[in-house]
Amino acid sequence: MSTEARSAYRRMEESITLSPLGEPEADQSGMSLADWGGGHETQELLTLNMGPHHPATHGVLRLLVTLQGEIVRDIKPIIGYVHTGIEKTAEDKAYWKVIPVLERMDYLSYFFNSMAYCTAVEAIAEVQVPKRAQYLRVIHLELNRIMSHLVWLGTSALDLGAISMFWYCFREREQILDLFEMSAGQRMHTRYFQVGGVMEDIPRGFLEKLKAFVDVMPGRTDQYNALLHSNEIVLQRLRGTCPLDAEKLLAYGVTGPLLRSAGNPWDLRKAAPYSSYDDFDFKIPVGTVGDNYDRFAVRLAEIYESVKIIKQAMEGLPEGPYITTDRKIALPPRHELATSMEALIHHFKLVTEGMRVPPGEVYSAIESPRGELGCFLRSDGSSKPARVHVRDPSFVNLQALSEMAEGSYIADLIATLAMLDPVLGGIDR
Amino acid sequence: MALPLAEVGYYEEWWVQILKGIVIFAVALQLVPIVLIAERKLLGRFQGRYGPNRVGPYGMLQPLADIVKLLTKEQFRPTTSAGLLFALAPGISIVTAVAAFAIIPFGDVQHIGGERVGLYGIDVSIGPLYLFAFGAIAFYGIMLGGWASGSKYSFLGAMRAAAQLISYEVSQGLALVGVIFTAQTLSLTGIVHAQGGMWYIVPQFVGFLIFLTASFAETNRAPFDLTEADAELVGGYNTEFGGGRFASYYFAEYLNVLVVSGIVTTVFLGGWLLPFGVHPPGWVDPIVVLVKMGLVTFFFIWVRATLPRLRYDQLMSFGWKVLLPLATLNALVTAVIVVVSHK
Amino acid sequence: MPDATELELIAQELRAAPEIGADGVVQTTFFRERATVEIAPKAIRATLSRLRERGYAFLSSVHGVDYFPHEPRLGVHYEMLDMARVDRLTVKARVSTQDPHLDSVAGEWPTADHQEREVYDMFGVIFDGHPDLRRILMPEDYEGHPQRRDFPIGGEPVFFTFNDPAEHPAAEQPASTGPSQ
Numbered sequence: 001m002s003t004e005a006r007s008a009y010r011r012m013e014e015s016i017t018l019s020p021l022g023e024p025e026a027d028q029s030g031m032s033l034a035d036w037g038g039g040h041e042t043q044e045l046l047t048l049n050m051g052p053h054h055p056a057t058h059g060v061l062r063l064l065v066t067l068q069g070e071i072v073r074d075i076k077p078i079i080g081y082v083h084t085g086i087e088k089t090a091e092d093k094a095y096w097k098v099i100p101v102l103e104r105m106d107y108l109s110y111f112f113n114s115m116a117y118c119t120a121v122e123a124i125a126e127v128q129v130p131k132r133a134q135y136l137r138v139i140h141l142e143l144n145r146i147m148s149h150l151v152w153l154g155t156s157a158l159d160l161g162a163i164s165m166f167w168y169c170f171r172e173r174e175q176i177l178d179l180f181e182m183s184a185g186q187r188m189h190t191r192y193f194q195v196g197g198v199m200e201d202i203p204r205g206f207l208e209k210l211k212a213f214v215d216v217m218p219g220r221t222d223q224y225n226a227l228l229h230s231n232e233i234v235l236q237r238l239r240g241t242c243p244l245d246a247e248k249l250l251a252y253g254v255t256g257p258l259l260r261s262a263g264n265p266w267d268l269r270k271a272a273p274y275s276s277y278d279d280f281d282f283k284i285p286v287g288t289v290g291d292n293y294d295r296f297a298v299r300l301a302e303i304y305e306s307v308k309i310i311k312q313a314m315e316g317l318p319e320g321p322y323i324t325t326d327r328k329i330a331l332p333p334r335h336e337l338a339t340s341m342e343a344l345i346h347h348f349k350l351v352t353e354g355m356r357v358p359p360g361e362v363y364s365a366i367e368s369p370r371g372e373l374g375c376f377l378r379s380d381g382s383s384k385p386a387r388v389h390v391r392d393p394s395f396v397n398l399q400a401l402s403e404m405a406e407g408s409y410i411a412d413l414i415a416t417l418a419m420l421d422p423v424l425g426g427i428d429r
Numbered sequence: 430m431a432l433p434l435a436e437v438g439y440y441e442e443w444w445v446q447i448l449k450g451i452v453i454f455a456v457a458l459q460l461v462p463i464v465l466i467a468e469r470k471l472l473g474r475f476q477g478r479y480g481p482n483r484v485g486p487y488g489m490l491q492p493l494a495d496i497v498k499l500l501t502k503e504q505f506r507p508t509t510s511a512g513l514l515f516a517l518a519p520g521i522s523i524v525t526a527v528a529a530f531a532i533i534p535f536g537d538v539q540h541i542g543g544e545r546v547g548l549y550g551i552d553v554s555i556g557p558l559y560l561f562a563f564g565a566i567a568f569y570g571i572m573l574g575g576w577a578s579g580s581k582y583s584f585l586g587a588m589r590a591a592a593q594l595i596s597y598e599v600s601q602g603l604a605l606v607g608v609i610f611t612a613q614t615l616s617l618t619g620i621v622h623a624q625g626g627m628w629y630i631v632p633q634f635v636g637f638l639i640f641l642t643a644s645f646a647e648t649n650r651a652p653f654d655l656t657e658a659d660a661e662l663v664g665g666y667n668t669e670f671g672g673g674r675f676a677s678y679y680f681a682e683y684l685n686v687l688v689v690s691g692i693v694t695t696v697f698l699g700g701w702l703l704p705f706g707v708h709p710p711g712w713v714d715p716i717v718v719l720v721k722m723g724l725v726t727f728f729f730i731w732v733r734a735t736l737p738r739l740r741y742d743q744l745m746s747f748g749w750k751v752l753l754p755l756a757t758l759n760a761l762v763t764a765v766i767v768v769v770s771h772k
Numbered sequence: 773m774p775d776a777t778e779l780e781l782i783a784q785e786l787r788a789a790p791e792i793g794a795d796g797v798v799q800t801t802f803f804r805e806r807a808t809v810e811i812a813p814k815a816i817r818a819t820l821s822r823l824r825e826r827g828y829a830f831l832s833s834v835h836g837v838d839y840f841p842h843e844p845r846l847g848v849h850y851e852m853l854d855m856a857r858v859d860r861l862t863v864k865a866r867v868s869t870q871d872p873h874l875d876s877v878a879g880e881w882p883t884a885d886h887q888e889r890e891v892y893d894m895f896g897v898i899f900d901g902h903p904d905l906r907r908i909l910m911p912e913d914y915e916g917h918p919q920r921r922d923f924p925i926g927g928e929p930v931f932f933t934f935n936d937p938a939e940h941p942a943a944e945q946p947a948s949t950g951p952s953q
Contacts, residue, residue, distance in 0.1 A: 233652060
């Protein structure tokens with residue numbers, strides 16, 4: 001470890017201080033402090049080191065903010081505080097053992113992480129996913145989307161100062177997590193999606209519980225709407241603040257609700273349907289100008305659409321296998337192990353070595369609650385991936401923050417950051 | 430003796446005054462933990478949870494545990510802070526809050542043990558002015574605390590406090606002018622007596638709304654808690670404070686809520702008077718006042734659970750462009766009506 | 773997705789472009805319904821600009837790959853997306869570890885800013901013309917590029933104030949098991 005580089009970095013960190021702004025603008029009244037016995041007048045920009053430990057940065061995001069009074073003049077995001085080398089770790093694990101690691105990247109949309117990875121592996125290995133598994137995946141993905149939006153809604157409202165919303169949102173989130181626990185055994189990071197399908201069929205009683213949730217959720221969303229959407233202070237805080245048009249958003253690579261809020265109805269579920277999304281009838285909410293209000297309204301409207309998708313998937317849930325019957329990919333059912341020598345061998349090979357995937361490179365993208373979640377996978381023919389890279393939407397979307405919030409008030413910066421909905425686990429990976 | 434600064438309505442014996450001071454100070458000290466637990470319990474209920482329920486019966490001893498915890502903590506101070514002011518600032522806040530509490534009348538003059546005792550700290554003839562004087566000093570507690578911390582968040586919080594408190598103090602004062610015109614006295618007991626026919630919330634409803642709104646800003650409570658603004662400024666002026674000093678700020682904040690509730694009760698809600706010509710014995714008066722104060726405090730807590738925070742520029746433009754003209758207009762109209770009706 | 777024929781047409785068009793040249797396109801791959809065109813490192817900006825005119829205007833992702841032990845080792849992938857036709861095309865450029873230079877596209881596609889920084893951080897590919905090429909996920913003073921396949925996996929000393937040589941020159945150095953020497 002070179003000491004010079006380190007010290008230079010330390011010096012740079014310590015040098016963050018007040019910087020002169022130059023001559024103050026002439027007061028319109030023609031008076032200056034000097035007339036009143038005041039001393040030498042100077043204006044300075046205030047550099048504020050917001051984070052990594054800050055209540056509103058949604059994790060360990062650090063923003064180097066330059067302020068002129070209350071107005072933000074410059075924002076520099078500094079990331080990497082929770083970088084855990086997940087992509088590197090994945091290179092040292094068998095294909096099916098990568099899933100739990102990848103799920104821990106964007107910790108609010110774990111089903112999406114595993115889904116992106118599974119679709120990439122399935123594409124290389126040319127695995128057909130049974131219809132029932134596709135529907136089960138859709139149900140869980142959309143539940144996850146609602147859950148992620150609920151956490152976003154609660155924390156954003158908290159950042160705006162509406163403290164009660166947080167608990168209301170977490171009430172419904174609990175219901176979703178209970179459902180996850182029922183089907184997958186875990187509340188978070190479930191490892192439910194497997195290459196070729198899902199880990200297990202849904203247990204008895206799951207659909208009833210899901211139905212109860214689906215019935216209650218639109219009403220709850222109505223309540224959130226009533227609490228926030230018709231609150232004058234919320235509207236004043238959000239309307240017209242920090243807009244960015246679709247063209248600029250596209251240049252920054254921003255996708256998901258942020259892009260849709262600017263009027264571009266780009267949604268991979270519609271544009272390039274995967275996992276039977278073309279079976280379902282749903283709409284894509286879009287905004288108009290892409291300000292904070294649109295971002296807020298689009299996400300709220302998406303909750304209704306997700307509920308609609310879940311309802312259809314639940315009613316049309318086909319019978320059949322829940323995971324591919326390809327024994328080179330998925331474990332054989334337990335009962336076969338006692339009777340079939342071949343099943344035993346497959347089981348042994350899969351558990352000890354893992355599946356072998358033909359060499360090749362694939363990029364597979366899905367629509368996560370935050371935008372395009374892509375997984376690039378390179379296989380060298382062994383049982384471990386040679387390279388896994390996840391294009392995390394939070395990581396890409398964060399670049400647009402400076403453009404959005406420069407020139408606005410510091411409170412709007414916080415609101416914009418909340419509406420951006422970054423998840424630092426996904427950004428830093 | 431030099432000229433008295435203000436005329437005081439009624440003098441008791443010196444020992445009665447000391448006794449009264451102790452009693453009122455004790456009441457104020459006891460009310461703060463009650464408001465604390467009430468707020469946490471109520472917020473819990475508003476938010477679909479229980480609130481504190483572990484310490485003591487129904488969690489009632491939670492404030493005690495909080496205070497003990499805070500007071501036994503290290504008196505931490507950042508290296509960049511200005512030592513004396515940093516220590517002094519919470520004291521200013523708490524002293525001004527307690528001082529303002531002294532003028533809230535809990536009842537009329539009573540005969541207790543052969544002595545005539547006014548159920549209030551003092552009844553100055555400049556009641557509201559006294560209140561605003563201490564409110565103006567209270568601002569130094571926040572301002573100096575934020576500045577002396579030597580932290581940027583605190584600094585921003587202090588700057589906001591300076592702008593916010595000064596702006597809203599004007600509207601708050603003007604809102605009371607209407608009442609003073611109507612009652613034609615500055616003494617708070619006098620104002621209560623003047624409400625015998627009708628509480629001022631009815632004729633001075635606009636003034637009531639303005640005063641209440643401005644009071645939210647004066648006490649730094651949601652939706653005007655920009656000086657703390659935990660989402661933006663971490664903790665605003667009290668970011669760097671911990672332990673006993675933080676407890677002092679906390680105490681002062683809730684005491685300020687109580688003071689404002691007391692003033693609203695006195696000025697607009699008829700103080701110790703009851704409607705429909707009910708005249709209970711004198712010992713009921715403090716209970717009536719406390720119940721009314723409780724209702725106003727409940728409203729404060731309710732608003733905190735409901736409303737989000739305003740932005741800095743919205744706060745300022747609301748104060749200067751809406752509240753102040755409205756308050757001025759209210760005072761003007763009241764003045765005209767008073768003059769016309771007295772002819 | 774463009775089918776194999778269309779991919780060849782695109783490759784031909786790129787070869788015909790004067791700023792790319794016949795040797796600009798190395799090879800085309802059509803694998804699992806996904807089209808990849810591999811180009812010479814010097815032609816990266818010209819190629820992406822050409823593709824943008826063809827409709828592949830959205831740069832959805834940039835990622836680095838280490839092809840160890842094959843040479844040239846490092847690869848940078850650009851996932852281009854045509855939103856109107858819902859069509860993806862991967863552009864790939866490979867550089868060696870000895871001369872890992874590639875032109876930055878962050879000027880035309882601001883989204884490449886952070887993503888190129890990440891590739892630089894993880895693989896050591898230097899993007900010429902990048903406005904602010906610094907490490908992004910790893911600490912600023914980190915040595916080595918951890919996503920390279922030959923990067924040793926193992927523990928590395930954690931630096932605190934008490935064992936920071938910059939602040940305590942006399943402090944005993946912890947036994948370094950890390951990769952940086």
